[in-house]
Amino acid sequence: MRIHIITIGLFILFNNTLYASFPIPSKVESITNTEQVSKLENTTQPRFFSDMHWGGFFLGLLLGWIGLLFAWIFSDDPYFINAVWKGAVLWSLIIWIIGEVLWWGSV
DSSP, X not given: OHHHHHHHHHHHHXXXXXXXXXXXXXXXXXXXXXXXXXXXXXXXXXXXXXXXXHHHHHHHHHHTHHHHHHHHHHOOOHHHHHHHHHHHHHHHHHHHHHHHHHHHHHO
16 A cells, blocks of 8 residues: 555656656647658658568577677668567567466476
């Protein structure tokens, strides 16, 4: 019960600080439809799941966080590093689930 009171007190204490912690522009510029279309034409299209870097994913899946460290050191491709992140997170989840099964199986 005491931890709930302390948590609520901290929320009330930092309420104003959290609310105004980012700048809010006073004047919003209006953009016409032609300007929006020209801005959209100049942007690059994002890569979708079918374009995932499978080598990076398997590097993260097989080596875990060590593979992520190797990707950060030796690669400049952000899609490769993103795929290694996904593989390393999946590796961590698998290790965690196996640990939970072994722990509860021994009790």
